Every structure is written in C-alpha cells, then in structure tokens.
Amino acid sequence: MTEVTPWSEVFELARPATVETIYMVLVSTLIGVLGGLPLGVWLHLTSPAGLSPMPVLHRIISAVVDVVRSVPFVVLLVVVASLSRLLVGSAIGSTATIVPLAIAAIPFFARLAANALREVDSTAVEAAVTTGAGKPRIVWTVLLSEARSALVSAVGVTMLALIGYAAMAGAIGGGGLGSMAIQNGYYAYDDRVLYTAVVLLGVLAWGMQLLTDWVTKLVDRRRSLANV
Amino acid sequence: MITVENLSKSFTQNNTRVTALDDVSLEVPDGTVCGVVGTSGAGKSTLARCISLLEKPDSGAIRVDGTDLAALDGSRLRAARRQIGVVPQGDSLLRQRTAAGNVALPLESAKVPAAQRRSRVAELLDLVGLSDKASVYPDHLSGGQRQRVAVARALAAKPSVLLADEPTSALDPSTTDSVLTVLDRARSELGVTVLVVTHDMAVVRRIADDVAVLEEGSVVEHGKVLDLVSEPGSRIGSTLLPETDQAELVRSPGGEHDVTAEVVLVGFAAVGALLPEASNRFGVELSILGGGLTRLGDTPVAKFRIGLSGERSESALKWMIERDAHVRRAPVSVDGVAA
Numbered sequence: 001m002t003e004v005t006p007w008s009e010v011f012e013l014a015r016p017a018t019v020e021t022i023y024m025v026l027v028s029t030l031i032g033v034l035g036g037l038p039l040g041v042w043l044h045l046t047s048p049a050g051l052s053p054m055p056v057l058h059r060i061i062s063a064v065v066d067v068v069r070s071v072p073f074v075v076l077l078v079v080v081a082s083l084s085r086l087l088v089g090s091a092i093g094s095t096a097t098i099v100p101l102a103i104a105a106i107p108f109f110a111r112l113a114a115n116a117l118r119e120v121d122s123t124a125v126e127a128a129v130t131t132g133a134g135k136p137r138i139v140w141t142v143l144l145s146e147a148r149s150a151l152v153s154a155v156g157v158t159m160l161a162l163i164g165y166a167a168m169a170g171a172i173g174g175g176g177l178g179s180m181a182i183q184n185g186y187y188a189y190d191d192r193v194l195y196t197a198v199v200l201l202g203v204l205a206w207g208m209q210l211l212t213d214w215v216t217k218l219v220d221r222r223r224s225l226a227n228v
Numbered sequence: 229m230i231t232v233e234n235l236s237k238s239f240t241q242n243n244t245r246v247t248a249l250d251d252v253s254l255e256v257p258d259g260t261v262c263g264v265v266g267t268s269g270a271g272k273s274t275l276a277r278c279i280s281l282l283e284k285p286d287s288g289a290i291r292v293d294g295t296d297l298a299a300l301d302g303s304r305l306r307a308a309r310r311q312i313g314v315v316p317q318g319d320s321l322l323r324q325r326t327a328a329g330n331v332a333l334p335l336e337s338a339k340v341p342a343a344q345r346r347s348r349v350a351e352l353l354d355l356v357g358l359s360d361k362a363s364v365y366p367d368h369l370s371g372g373q374r375q376r377v378a379v380a381r382a383l384a385a386k387p388s389v390l391l392a393d394e395p396t397s398a399l400d401p402s403t404t405d406s407v408l409t410v411l412d413r414a415r416s417e418l419g420v421t422v423l424v425v426t427h428d429m430a431v432v433r434r435i436a437d438d439v440a441v442l443e444e445g446s447v448v449e450h451g452k453v454l455d456l457v458s459e460p461g462s463r464i465g466s467t468l469l470p471e472t473d474q475a476e477l478v479r480s481p482g483g484e485h486d487v488t489a490e491v492v493l494v495g496f497a498a499v500g501a502l503l504p505e506a507s508n509r510f511g512v513e514l515s516i517l518g519g520g521l522t523r524l525g526d527t528p529v530a531k532f533r534i535g536l537s538g539e540r541s542e543s544a545l546k547w548m549i550e551r552d553a554h555v556r557r558a559p560v561s562v563d564g565v566a567a
Contacts, residue, residue: 127320131334
C-alpha cells in the first residue's frame with residue numbers, strides 16, 4: 001500500500017461523497033427544522049413565562065428533548081439502526097443515515113429555537129396581546145418574525161453539527177465524506193484520500209457557515225435604513 | 229367612560245402575600261385625561277396591567293361603557309382588548325417592522341382589509357407627527373418617536389380608552405413634551421378617554437384633567453386637578469403648586485400684618501386681578517410674603533402667602549372668598565397671638 005492513489009481517482013471518490021454528505025445534511029436539517037421549530041415554539045409557549053404555561057408537560061417534554069440531545073451520536077446511530085432498516089429498508093448508506101441524523105437534529109434545533117424565541121422582548125409580545133391578537137398571530141408576526149435572524153443562525157449551527165454527525169456516521173458505513181475519510185483513507189492507509197476528505201469537510205462546513213451568516217444578515221431588518 | 233370598581237389584587241412573593249391593589253375605584257369620564265400617580269411600589273404597574281387586561285384582578289370590575297372586561301375570557305376577551313388601546317411601559321415596538329408596520333399590527337388582528345389599513349396607518353402617523361418616518365425601522369427612531377409610534381399603534385383599532393403606562397419614564401423633558409402633546413391630541417381630536425399611569429408629575433401638570441393618587445395600593449386622592457389643588461392638605465396641591473415660605477410664617481406670625489393667609493387663585497381673572505382689587509376696594513395694604521404662579525394645563529394657578537394691614541383686612545379676605553379664592557388663615561402662632 002505504498003503506491004499513492006492518483007488525483008483523478010481521488011476526485012472520482014470525492015465527487016459522489018461530497019454530494020452524499022450535502023444530501024444527508026440538507027435533508028436532515030430540513031427534517032430537523034420542520035420538526036424542531038414547532039417543538040421549539042411549543043417549548044417556548046408552555047414555559048412558565050410563556051403565553052400558555054403548562055408547567056408539568058413542559059418539564060416532561062423539556063427533559064425528553066435534553067436527554068435525546070445529550071445521547072452521544074455514535075450511540076444514537078447504533079440504537080436507531082433497526083429503525084432505519086424499518087423506515088428506509090437498510091441500515092447503511094446515506095439515506096439510512098438520515099434517520100439518526102434527523103432524530104438528533106429535531107431536539108437540537110428545538111432547543112436552539114426555544115432559546116432564540118426567549119430573546120424576543122416580552123414587552124413587544126404583551127403589546128401584541130393587548131391589540132387583541134390571537135396566539136397563532138403572535139407566534140407568527142411577533143415571535144418568529146422578531147427572532148428570524150437568531151433562527152436562521154440556529155439553522156446554521158444545526159447544519160454544522162450535522163456535518164460532524166454525518167462524518168461520524170461514515171465510520172459505520174453511512175456514506176459520504178466521512179466514509180471516504182475512514183474507509184478509503186484511514187483504513188486503506190491512504191493519506192491523500194483521507195486529507196482530501198478532511199479538507200472537503202472543512203470547506204463544506206465553512207461554506208455553510210458563510211451562507212447562513214449571509215442569510216442571517218439578509219433577513220434582519222432591524223438595522224436596515226429606511227427606503228425613503 | 230372607563231370605571232374601575234373595587235379592584236383588588238395580591239401576589240405571593242417569597243412566600244409572603246403582597247397586596248398590590250386594595251379596593252381601588254376610579255372613574256374617568258369620556259374625553260378626559262386622568263393621571264394615576266404614586267411612588268414606585270404604590271401599585272401603579274399592577275393597576276396598569278389589570279386595566280390592560282394582561283392581569284386578572286382577584287376581585288372587582290373594569291368597565292368600559294358598562295361592560296365588565298375583567299370578567300371576559302377567550303375570544304370575547306380578545307375582542308374586548310380592542311376597546312382599550314395600550315401603550316405599554318418600555319420599548320414595545322417590533323424591531324423587524326417599520327413604524328407603519330407596527331401601527332398596522334392591531335388592524336391585522338382586527339382583519340381590516342389592506343387598503344383600509346394603509347389609509348388608517350397614514351392617518352395615525354399623521355396624528356402623531358411621524359408621516360415622514362413611516363418606512364423607518366424602530367432602531368433608527370429616537371425614544372420619543374418610538375413612543376409616539378406606540379401611541380399610534382394603541383389608537384389604531386379605534387379604542388374608546390387609551391392607557392399609557394409610564395409613557396415618559398425613559399425620556400428627557402423636551403421629548404416628554406412631544407409625547408404628552410400626542411396624548412392630549414388623542415383626547416381632543418379623537419375624543420378618546422386617556423389614562424396615564426406615571427410617577428412623573430409633569431404629566432399631570434401638562435395634560436391631566438383628573439388625577440388619582442395611589443399609595444400602598446389604595447387611592448388616597450381622586451378628583452379634578454383644579455379642584456384638588458385648592459383643597460387644604462391635598463398632596464396634589466402641595467406637589468403642583470409653588471411653595472409658600474413656611475419659615476416666614478414662623479418668624480412673623482401676623483407680625484407687622486393684621487392678618488396673614490394663604491390664597492389659591494385659579495384661572496386668568498382671579499390670578500390677574502383679585503389681589504390688587506381687594507387691596508383697592510378695602511383700602512388695605514397687601515403684601516405678598518411667599519408663593520408664586522404656575523400653569524396647570526392651560527390654566528394659570530397661583531398660590532400666595534399674603535399679609536394684610538388695615539382696619540378692613542377681614543372684610544377684604546371675606547370678599548376674596550366670595551369671589552372663589554381659596555383662602556386659608558395662617559395658623560395661630562406659638563406665642564398665642566390671636567390671628
């Protein structure tokens with residue numbers, strides 16, 4: 001194994017691996033946001049200072065969210081392998097990996113979203129209450145709207161965490177750049193493949209960070225000047 | 229017209245029961261401005277939150293045109309909220325919406341069609357003098373401008389009552405004036421009944437017709453500002469009117485004068501002419517020992533300590549009382565010299 005893999009073969013390996021990683025991260029982020037945002041809103045509304053306090057239920061769901069969030073991802077991967085098999089017919093490959101990724105992403109994003117909503121000025125919320133606005137309207141026009149840039153950056157943080165998780169899944173046959181680094185690089189003693197995968201993961205993470213920073217600024221109207 | 233009837237509210241704080249409001253009753257007639265004043269901890273915020281319908285009182289009623297709003301729940305409560313426009317304490321604007329967007333908020337809740345909404349928002353921004361700031365975001369407005377946007381928002385759904393909770397607490401005196409002008413205009417141009425909860429006596433001095441003083445959760449004074457100022461021992465009177473020099477009284481209790489007295493004069497005619505006329509008519513020598521002139525709303529009000537010398541001093545005083553001057557004799561001195 002002293003022969004160095006030619007660059008052309010490294011690229012052959014890297015191209016589908018990058019696409020797979022992006023696919024896993026985007027789909028699981030999407031599921032994480034779709035599931036985590038309502039959960040985060042619910043956590044905020046039912047908190048003691050929220051609009052519909054439900055102390056007992058809040059504490060229970062809150063604990064579940066935090067427990068799932070603190071399970072190490074490697075453990076979660078193994079634990080939900082059978083669930084993946086049930087849902088997508090396989091426990092290996094990138095589509096199967098989306099199952100544990102999404103399960104990790106939902107409580108992760110829910111907690112970040114709840115924190116973002118907590119930062120919305122309670123005076124503004126009360127002002128909306130006094131106008132006779134109902135709860136759905138307050139959630140939409142006050143909470144989500146005011147917290148929009150914090151929520152977008154929470155999506156960014158979630159995506160970055162999922163890039164890490166997706167790479168970790170590569171160790172047990174999850175596909176993507178993680179698999180490339182570990183199976184084709186590390187286990188094959190091929191440093192060129194290994195470090196190419198590592199650099200690509202880094203670039204991917206950095207790019208997603210730049211993208212979310214840009215969107216965060218774009219949606220934040222607070223500092224924008226009047227269009228007079 | 230808004231009436232608050234026997235409102236009581238207490239909280240449990242650190243395992244002790246704190247009574248924030250104890251049997252508070254208020255009545256604010258249509259189209260008047262009523263100031264609710266008191267020191268911090270007197271229950272002002274709790275009262276404001278109860279009237280905003282954000283807090284449910286333990287007992288008592290809050291009636292707007294007869295209906296008890298404090299007893300409502302759910303969708304009827306939400307509908308009732310449109311009858312009371314609220315300017316909450318502190319910064320309450322949505323920072324992700326323009327000034328116009330903020331004013332439109334109550335209209336969106338009330339499902340007013342977009343075209344109508346736009347014209348109503350334009351009207352309101354005009355009323356508060358911020359037409360040129362319609363598309364500006366709150367972070368680029370000054371504190372006073374933000375507060376005026378909050379007033380416009382509170383007025384959007386055409387409430388019959390406007391409640392402002394400490395609307396001037398974070399503002400400097402010149403900005404305070406612009407906010408008070410807007411509140412006064414809401415009353416005069418829209419006929420809204422305005423309730424201002426404040427610790428700032430400038431609010432009472434500038435725009436209040438009526439005033440209520442809260443102390444430890446109870447109303448200790450309530451009435452028309454101009455009536456209260458002339459009542460002896462009134463807290464409002466002693467805060468709003470100029471001080472008459474108390475030391476002077478002790479030094480010369482009657483001294484060179486046959487009679488000394490405190491007079492409160494309300495209105496242009498009284499302030500301008502009553503004292504010199506009394507002096508002329510009864511041939512008494514009248515000197516002003518202390519006090520001064522102030523203005524409550526548009527009405528000049530004076531409080532003087534006067535000394536009268538001359539045979540007909542008593543008659544002069546009596547004549548002033550007949551002409552609605554509020555006269556209080558100086559108390560008898562320690563030496564027992566008869567007044």
